[in-house]
Amino acid sequence: SLVPSVRLNDGHDIPQLGFGVFKVDPVETERIVTDALEAGYRHIDTARIYGNEEGVGRAIAASGIPREELYVTTKLWNDDQGGDSARAAFDASLERLGLDYVDLYLVHWPVPTKDRYVEAWNALAGIRETGRSRSIGVSNHLVPHLERLAAETGVTPAVNQIELSPYHQQRDVVAYCAEHGIAVEAWGPLGQGKTDLLGDPAVVGIAERHGVSPAQALLRWHLQRGFIVFPKTTSRARMEENLDVFGFELDATEVAQLDALPPTGEHADPMVIGA
Numbered sequence: 001s002l003v004p005s006v007r008l009n010d011g012h013d014i015p016q017l018g019f020g021v022f023k024v025d026p027v028e029t030e031r032i033v034t035d036a037l038e039a040g041y042r043h044i045d046t047a048r049i050y051g052n053e054e055g056v057g058r059a060i061a062a063s064g065i066p067r068e069e070l071y072v073t074t075k076l077w078n079d080d081q082g083g084d085s086a087r088a089a090f091d092a093s094l095e096r097l098g099l100d101y102v103d104l105y106l107v108h109w110p111v112p113t114k115d116r117y118v119e120a121w122n123a124l125a126g127i128r129e130t131g132r133s134r135s136i137g138v139s140n141h142l143v144p145h146l147e148r149l150a151a152e153t154g155v156t157p158a159v160n161q162i163e164l165s166p167y168h169q170q171r172d173v174v175a176y177c178a179e180h181g182i183a184v185e186a187w188g189p190l191g192q193g194k195t196d197l198l199g200d201p202a203v204v205g206i207a208e209r210h211g212v213s214p215a216q217a218l219l220r221w222h223l224q225r226g227f228i229v230f231p232k233t234t235s236r237a238r239m240e241e242n243l244d245v246f247g248f249e250l251d252a253t254e255v256a257q258l259d260a261l262p263p264t265g266e267h268a269d270p271m272v273i274g275a
């Protein structure tokens with residue numbers, strides 16, 4: 001595969017480009033993930049709350065691709081935070097996926113108002129000890145949440161999966177992660193259609209210069225910044241387009257031009273989600 005890997009702080013490698021299945025209809029998930037695997041994706045990002053872990057698992061089973069060539073992430077939903085509840089939720093996710101292990105298990109949101117994310121994180125550390133999740137990490141964790149995990153558990157997440165695009169760069173979280181060896185995964189890498197990021201003149205200009213699509217130009221920005229991405233699409237043509245980003249490179253000026261875009265649009269607030 002042309003997709004490079006990123007070495008995580010626990011020694012495991014993750015393919016830097018994968019396929020996300022947020023809002024992929026459970027009824028269609030097996031077919032869509034089968035298409036993605038056929039297109040060449042080997043890294044799938046799902047979650048308990050997406051309701052489509054079974055479809056992901058069926059597509060993996062039917063693909064015949066050796067398990068060790070695949071990278072599968074799922075996530076602990078907010079209602080399942082805690083100790084025993086997190087362990088039970090993890091077992092249920094593995095069961096739905098039909099897998100013996102996942103590559104990465106994440107605490108989906110901190111939900112600071114409930115104050116159970118430290119307990120959930122300790123449960124994930126125990127799950128990692130069993131080998132049934134090779135790596136563990138968090139999602140939507142802001143600097144105070146990461147500081148608290150460090151202070152109270154001493155266990156560093158392998159990744160933090162956050163909403164991230166040139167319109168929402170979360171510089172403080174990205175800097176913290178860089179300082180502490182936490183890989184950053186960018187969700188909503190194309191802006192989720194919430195803003196016209198794909199039509200931004202800077203993005204379009206760079207795309208035109210390279211003879212690629214705006215989505216491809218944006219994915220290059222993420223990859224060159226070192227972020228892990230898993231754009232979502234249900235279209236086979238766009239799956240191929242989003243994977244076809246290893247034949248060109250943005251130059252330093254182009255990366256800097258996207259780095260300099262101002263914050264634009266409304267974004268998820270991890271302090272209130274799940275409250």
Ligand code: NAD
Nearest residue numbers: 020021022045139187188189190191192215231232233238
């Ligand atoms: P995204 O930025 O990947 O945007 C997806 C949308 O972009 C699709 O609806 C599609 O219409 C469009 N698109 C895809 N490829 C395109 C192309 N080549 N040209 C034009 N438009 C294109 O947003 P996302 O799906 O929300 O994020 C990616 C993944 O991140 C998700 O599927 C999920 O796995 C993960 N995610 C995680 C969280 C979290 O809280 N941890 C939240 C949201 C998403």
